[in-house]
Amino acid sequence: MPSLTIDGREVSVPDGTTVIQAAEQLGIFIPRYCYHPALSVAGNCRICLVEIEKSPKLQIACNTFVNEGMVVHTGSEEVESGRRMVLEFLLANHPLDCPVCDQSGECDLQNFYMNFGLYNPRFREHKVKKQKAVQVGPHVMLDQERCILCSRCVRFTDEITETGEFGIFNRGNRAELGVYPGTELDNPYSGNVVDICPVGALTEREFRFQARVWYLSSASTVCNGCSRGCNIDMHYVLDRPHLNQGKRVMRVKPRYHGDVNEWWLCDEGRFGFGWLDEGRLEAVRGPTEDASWEHALNVIAKLMQEKRVGVIASTQLTNEELFLIREIFPDARVTASVPERPGSSDDFLIKPDKTPNTRGAALLGLAGPNAPDAEDIVDEAIAKKLDVLWIMGHDLVDLFGAEKARELSESVELLVFSGTNESPTAELAHWVLPTASYVEKDGTFVNCDGRVQRIGQAFPPLADSREDWRVLLDLARLAGPSLEWSSPAEVFRELSEAEGAFANMSYETISDQGALIPSAKPTEAAS
Amino acid sequence: MEDLLIKLALAGIVYFGVLNLAGLHTWVERKQSALIQDRIGANRASIFGFTFLGLFHSIADALKMFTKEDIVPTGANRVLHTLAPMFSVFFALAAFAAIPFGPALEVGERTIELQVAKIDVALLYVFAMLSVGVYGVILAGFASSNNYAILGGLRATAQMISYEIALGISVVGLLMVYETMDLGELVRAQGQTIAGGWIPFWGIVAQPVAFIIFVTAALAETKRTPFDLPEGESEIIGYFVEYSGMKFGMFFLTDFLETIMVAALATTLFFGGWQVPYLQPEGFHFPWGAELPVANWLYVLLGVMSFTFKVLAFCWLFMQVRWTLPRFRYDQLMKLGWKGLFPIAVINVVVTAVLLLLFGEGS
Amino acid sequence: MTTSSLIESVTTEFPEAVTATHSFRGDDTLVLQHQSVLDVARFLRDDAALQMDFLMDLTAVDYSTFGKGAAPAFFASSGVNVRSSSQIPDEDPWPGPPDEARFAVVYHFYSSTHRHRLRLVAPVDESVDDLDSLTSLWPGADWLEREVWDMFGIRFRGHPNLKRILMYAEFEGHPLRKDYPVNKRQPLIGPSN
Amino acid sequence: MTEKSFLTTKLDEALGWARKFSIFQYPFVTACCGMEYMATACSHYDVDRFGAGFPRFSPRQADVLFVVGTISHKMAPVLKRIHDQMAEPKWVIAFGVCTCTGGFYDNYATVKGIDTILPVDVYIPGCPPRPEMVLDGLMKLQDKIATEHRTGERPAPEPRPDILEV
Amino acid sequence: MDTTSTPDHEHAFETRDMLLNIGPAHPAMHGIIRIIAELDGELIESADVEIGYLHRAFEKMSENVDYNGVIPYTDRLNYVSPLINNMGYCMAVEKLLGITVPERCHYVRVILSEISRITDHLTCIGAVSMELGAFTVFLYMIKAREFLWDLVEKVTGARLTVTYCRVGGVKADLPDDFRAPCEKAFEETRKVIKEADALLTRNRIFVDRMCGTGVITKEEAIAYGITGPFLRSTGSEYDVRKDCPYAVYDQIDFDVPVGSKGDNMDRYLVRLEEMEQSMRIVEIALSQMPDGPVLVNPETGRPIPASEMVDLGKLGEISTISGGCAVTAPSLEGSGRGAHPFIATDEKRAFLPPKEDTYGSIEGLMRQFKLVMHGHGVRPPVGEVYFPVEGANGELGFYVVSDGSGRAYRVRVRPPCFAIMSVLSKLLVGGSLADMTPTFGSVNMIGGELDR
């Protein structure tokens, strides 16, 4: 354990640590372009220069291993001037692209320049022209002029996805990044190269020119695309509806979580947010024209008390909502166990189970071996053993075929559909309740590893839609003895008391890292 | 019958002239203030492409005000509210009847006095009309059921009553000098000359102090700046705050009518009315001995023109004053009226009396 | 009077009332317990060496979201800290907002004789009702305190007429509090007379 | 066209002409725009040239309500009342962006454009509008008044946000 | 016009005080305050002053825009002398940042804020005289103001809401041909002041109305925190420009006019004299300010149209354009690379680069973006400062708290007329209704500043 001094503060780190890592432990940020903790060290950008005492020249922090008694200065005048030189070189051929570059605002060239750049440029030569706006894959655009050849993306495709599409061609100031001829950057993780690109060379095809990054607000949440539960940041814009055709969510970025997804996110999760703003249910629909929430809830509450009820809940719902369903419908036939066709999967992030909370539903007894099967409930309903059936988000037409769905809607007295988006089932339902999507509400999911993670509300529900938990609580208030809870946090508190698996958990302890369910055996190590 | 026709004709001429003059007055006021203030003033209203220096704006104003909605505020006394502006205009107009605006015209056998009503105590009549006019203002203030209007009305009342006294006393000296209350006679009396014929013996010569008092008090009577307290816009907006449309227009008109009235009075009392210097009914008698005979019609014409010119000059002066001075404060106004003008006017009368006693013809 | 002696003379007089001092960018500041504001202010005004005859300004700051502003989306993903515009240090760095209290009532004093200025900061919470009004010392504090009440909802003990001044009486809430959204409009009120 | 309707039309046109050139304004001056309002009214621009030289401080006597400057929620009822007090026919000019749309004061205290509480005839944007812009707006109002009398009806109300209940 | 309490005819014979509701829409109230006065005849027995009718949430808005974004809002604080507000705010933020600006920039700010002060006093005196009925004086004053506004427009590109100062400098240098029109405008102004002086100062009507009305003692004024001409009329000599000099006021020789009685007359005279002193300051400043950029300067290079420069820059042909000077939009005159060192601070993280850099180099372009993008911009260190300047009405203080982000955490203005207004009801009581106008007029209440 060598200990060293960085900017006057002492730290002990394991052997083989680099200076940049040691500094990070102290919370000292050393600028970097080529260095990325997940990738091998290349040491070619030279921006991470630090001054190490007794060393004649400035050293790059990313490739210098710590020694006992090392004294490092990261902010001295000499260091800054060294970095200034590096920046001068990097900018010498950089095009004047900030106005059209999607990266400006989160561009490390801009950031570092502002901190210690050379404000009055000395380099006054013609810039080398290269190819601009090359589409290298279905999701990624490349601008060779902006590239600073840090090779992060090359290393990513070589080391993480091991697909190796990228390469650096030519030499000197003609060197340029590109994909190998005949290949295309189409691996399922291609979006990640955009994240790791420190400048605007690689940009997202989908996000391209939709909004400037400084308009974006960010909310941290968890991807609902599969049971992996990757941590993500949802970037959205609410106050500029003229952008991106009025869609609120602009893009999704992975959020670092060492045990779940590290820095990465699959393309499916990254670009699969379109449904949040498209084809949404916006108003309550019912048998009458002037359907309203109050009306709908009254009808449902009334029938609920008197008739035989079935609920097909969804594993897209949060634990709190599933718990509420269980509490509110004690006598009903309730299940969240719906046979979905397994999707694609790999051994990196993507899981075959495409819903985020199967594990949670199972813990609450709504899914898994003990829970009734959805198809059975539907059959019971068709057989008139149930009068009221509430479908939460599932598309029965897709699951059991149009014929059966139609039969169902005719045989039950009341078919309620609640969900976020239009679906064929919604057409058949008697009452359609628009509910909030997962970014519009608070709650928790349990991922495949048994990690309880909070999703957190990013923005209020669209139009007249309401969060499921709010709907359920309102219903409970109308139907029977009132539940005293008024927020997901309170529901969760109750849940943690009621369910052993969630014992001693609260939103505070979950925080942004999630909490492992003690009983959950780590089925597989997170990669 | 013929007399009646002549009277009617005279009345027609006078009121046509006065009302037009009042209309013109709005234009003059606008243009004059514009000139004083380095502006241009209204100049864009045009009929068939002619603008006549913005003269049509006055017509537009009148037309518009006639057709503007008339509002009687809730809580106001409807009858009094309607009556007040009419009061004002009526008495302002009535006063003009006694003003002689030219020498007697001889048509054949007839001698026509250019005066609508020949009243022996014309001066009293005019003052009476002016005083009654204040009721319009008081009623307006009272009937509007608005605190600002009441304040305006109260101020107007106090102001007019206080200044009326000074006004009345200021002309007493004049009466003593000319020994008549008939305005026609008064004017004729001012046709004499003194100092060897060099100076016409006008009221201003006979009573210079009275003139200043008279003009000041008369300005106060007309509520013109610097005495525009009843309508002091920046303080209380005015007694007519609740008036709209033509009723407001009437107050507006009254304002100008009274200005003209006062100008006419000042002319009549102190500037020899229709007298032209050195012009006697037969012709000019210049002090250096030259004479120039003038026909009667020319004499009358010159007289009327002289009168009109003098009135206009006074109007100009009043407006010039209006655009020059700030406004008095209420107590200062009262002080000026009671402690300034009133005693001076009295002293003036006494001095006049003493002088007349010593040097007068009667002595 | 120099900076240090100005602060010192108050600290020696009120050793337990003053909780912190600094003079960031040359502005002498005393952080006080709010109970002692009246006494300190009286001392400032009457002490011959201080003679702070002007109460220049009286306002408050809602520190409830200080340093908790939502990070813009791009910082979250880039991971890069951007330095503040200026790194020009001050000899006496600003110690930061008062820790526990939500609000800080800020007084600026000036002495026309000695030409020195002093800032008093009194941290208070919403519930505090023993912050004394300075109206007894400076009549000019009347409106200033009313404004603080109006904008922040901080009460002053002994104020003769603590009612809204800038907003209308029907207005609900205190707009300069950080939890009041900037464009949250309330229904228009009808004519009040 | 019959003789009579010809006459009334002519009369109406004359009336339109009169109203166009006799504009007594009620300046409802609240803020910065007042400075430019002064500039417009004074010697250099001389709004009197358009027959709009008389500011009447009684709404009863005014034809055009000049709303000059930001209207706050506290002020809105007063403005509304003054508009109600004005005698017909009356027009409203929104002077400056604060009155047009609320401008950049989009906050708890301000009204987002006076057209949310009154009908507005002419909008003069600018912050504050230069006197030339004001005179231009005034001429547009004059056009509107004349058109109104020529065609016999007030031009259809312009689209504007729903009137809020006051 | 807004009135209360209809008289009750039934009790007409009881003597009662009349409750008069003056404002908020009243010609003398400049629109935006309301005085509920109890009248005994013409005497005001009690007066309740209500403000807030122009509350536009300046302080709240300032927390929601970046540092330079506050400047347009400061224009509209005291909208009669916006440049002083600009200057006060910018200097407060500069103090917070710990940066200084070039000397010429200081002089430019001083010149413009003194011109603003003249326009403010012109408007104030004009308004007072108008309300006293001397309408012509008002028109003369506004006429003179128009000449001064021409100067302001020439420098800043706007007549009233100038948005001229920036954190760390000013938007543009003075134009080369500034001196001559300035002299011309001052000549006109002096003429007007002389005329106004002749029309008013020794006119007994005016003197009677101004003398002895709205009297306040020095001690009272200080207790109310009153500053500026209002305080100086009482004989106190407190003037921020002299007592706590900022910018270059300590290098300029000028007099502080003070009164003796503290009545409306004194305030009128002090303002009249202050205009003269302000003109003197401008003249001195013009003569002793350091020279600006030399126009034919090899440094500034040959002129290239801005659009050409942008296109060449985009094509990477830097060598063609480097060293050239951009011919920019006319509203950006005087802010080019040549003028930049004279009007802007050295601190590059606070001030936009000259247009040549933006158009012609990636460094300048990045700096431009960094200073504009939300969350980047000018980011002062955490801290709080208070910075006073002498506004037209008195001490205009800006208290700025920063939490280190791109937006101010709190901006507080110490509005000079707030203090004066708080004493107004006291000044009115005992006077007559007619005294209200000169007293209120001499307060020179500016709604934007009072209510913010």
Added chain:
Amino acid sequence: MAIKVVRRPTLTLWEKTYLPQILRGLRITSGHFFRNLFLHTAHVFGRFKDVPASVTIQYPEQQRGLMSRFRSRHRLMSREDDTPRCVGCMLCETICPAKCITIVPDEHPNPTVEKYPVSFDINLGMCVYCGYCVEVCPEDAIRMDTGILDVASYSRDGMKLDIHQLLDPGLRKPIATCNLDFPHKCGVSGGEMKGSWNGSEGRS
């Protein structure tokens, strides 16, 4: 410190009679009156044309010269081929304190241009003429030098300018069809996108 105590006027007895000051005042105002009257008359006869009789600028016949720096209505600069110089970098939209600029950018087929504004609207009803947009534009694409001052309008919508009007300051009315030959989607220009989106518009 230089203190100057202002001299209060002490009126002489003669001045206390009001008269001297009235006369003096009348002299001044009459001076203006007669001077201007004389000059106006002289102008009618074509004399002394170079001495103005009044300071009034008779807008609209007479236009007061604007200072070169004056910020008037905006315009968008165009390239040689009449397409806008604007690349939709949105700095102006960002800095605009009034949020009166709305830009919808899109991809331009020409990779050297890359980005262009599909719509560029300025709501003059919001604009405060601060000039920040011109100051921050890195492309010299927007200027405020048209000198257009007749911006008054009969409706809120009349104050909104779309990209066509901004490109051609002479254009007063929105044109129905697009005659610009750059890939400009006329369909979405103008005010269509504004406010149509649910939930974003705060209710006032």
